[in-house]
Amino acid sequence: MEQVYRYIDENKEMYVQWLQDLCKLPSVSTYDQSMKETAEVVKTYLTQAGVPTEILQMPGQQPVVYGQTSRDKESTISFYNHYDVQPEDPIELWESPPFAAEIREGKLIARGSADNKGALMARICAVHAYQKVYGGLPVNIKFLIEGEEESGGSRHIKHLAATQPELLQADLCIWENGFVNSDGSFEVKLGNKGLLFVKLVAKGANTDLHSSHASIIENPAWRLVWALNTLKNDRDEILIEHFYDKVAQPTEGEKEILERMDLEEEEMLARLGLDRFIRDLRGNELREKLVFQPTCNICGIESGYTGKGSKTVLPSEAWVKIDFRLVPNQVPKEILQHLRNHLDRHGFQDIEIIANEGTQAAKxxxxxxLVKKVMKAATKMKGIPPRVILMNPGSGPMYALCQQLGIPAIGFGVGNPDSRKHAPNENILIKDYLDGIKMAATVIHEWA
Structure with missing residues (x-):
């Protein structure tokens, strides 16, 4: 691999420029912003890397960039990534424009740099470098790059898995991302939590009213607060009936891996400006809760007047957005029905639930x-074994694209513990990006 590593180092300015150019495209799927343009740019990079590529488009959904090398090898690796990014808000907290892709003190700062354009470009660059050095690949490569991961629940790609599974079929899928730890080791992820995202809406009068009417007209904001108060207690236990019925406890083998998992608790608290975790948890209890327990999280809540100064108003509507991170065996549509039944039983039949279809957990x-082969590549490249995350606390369409089709999946990436994904000043270290290129190339080489 020394020749490939040398080629990557000699061409690092070009590879960094490719990533900067991609990060300058504001591909925010929530706003349907620059999506088709970004998909075409990704296709161009794949073509430059020697990967025949096409754009798959379904009406009303964001394009999927699909690339596949020759099919004459005995085995196939697929790379799953997404080119869409989260909205950049709040813009005022960014130290530089979110799509300027500036490099400062060895960091590339841009929305999407860590989630997920850095890992996406690292893999494209790895295929490019490997083919430039060796003139070919020892394994068939597929790229599956979508534009709805951050907003649309990956509808297009799930449709492909259901209707054209042969496009996705592979011996192993390399999932979208992961961290490089502070000790230099790679973090490898072997699963994702599932996700159910809902919006609860409480309605009152057909118009906002003067707040003097609060003595006789019910306020939907209070109505919503009372409903929320039934969902979870102050010990972070979710109170929805049957919510935990299918939650499995970790096996003995999984507990052993958890014990070796270094969460870097003190560093995390210091970085976040906190002095404690929920319920003062530490050690194995904290790690088990992070990896194996589901969540009920308020993402945003709004009602009435929230602008500058005062406005004495009784709002006509209140809403809250909630995400449930689910664990294996929990089915999103069943959890949705449990939520509906719970609200009805507590007298909140009037509260509307608007939900997406959700995503199942994967492991x-x-x-x-083949997973061990990737871990061996990580150890060989870094000189230190990777840290194993049994199940990423985040979510994605891994179950539909991989486990449902019998494909093992493992993720690694180019982020760092302070990458600030989904937050202002998202960033990656240039060194980690270049190491991510080398890591992907090493995995390809191990197949030889």
Whole structure:
């Protein structure tokens, strides 16, 4: 691999420029912003890397960039990534424009740099470098790059998995991202939590009213607060009936991996300006809760007047957005029905639920031989074993694209513990990006 590593180092300015150019495109899927343009740019990079590529488009959905090399090798690796990014708000908290892709003190600062354009470009660059050095690849490569991961629940890509599974079929899928830890080791992820995202809406009068009417007209904001108060207690326990029925406890083998998982608790608290975790949890209890327990989280809540100064108003409507991170065996549509039943039982039949279809949790066996091959590549490249995350606390369409089709999946990436994904000043270290290129190339080489 020394020749490939040398080629990557000699061409690092070009590879960094490719990533900067991609990060300058404001591909915010929530706003349908620059999506088709970004998909075409990704296609151009894949073509430059020697990967025949096409754009797959369904009406009303964001394009999928699909690339596949020759099919004459015995085995196939697929790379799953997404080119869409989160909205950049709040803009005023950014130290530089979110799509300027500035480099400062060895960091590339841009929305999407860590989630997920950095890992996406690292993999494209790895294929480019490997083919420039060796003139070919030892394994068939597929790229599956979508534009709805951050907003649309990956509808297009789930449709492909259901209707054209042969496009996705592979021996192993390299999932979208992961961290490089402070000790230099890679973090590898073997699963994702599932997700159910809902909006609860409480309605009152057909117009906002003067707040003097609060003595006789019910306020939907209070109505919503009372409903929320039934969902969770002050010990962070979710009170929805049957919510935990299918939650499985970790196996003995999984507990052993959890014990080796270094969460860097003190560093995390210091970085976030906190002095404690929920319920003062530490050690194994904290790690088990992070990885194996579901959540009920308020993402945003709004009602009435929230502008500058005062406005004495009784609002006509209140809403809250909630995400449930689910664990294996929990089915989103069943959780949605449990939520509806819970609200009805507590007298909140009037509160409307607007929900997406959700995503099931996914998990890969850490003892799978192909997973071990990736871990061996990470150890060889870094000189230190990777840290294993059994299940990423975040979510994605891994179950639909991988486990449902019998494909093992493992993720690694180019982020860092302070990458600030989904937040202002998202960033990656240039060194980690270049190491991410080398890591992807090393995985490809291990197949030889």
């Amino acid at each position: 890969t066996d850490p003892d799978h031989p």
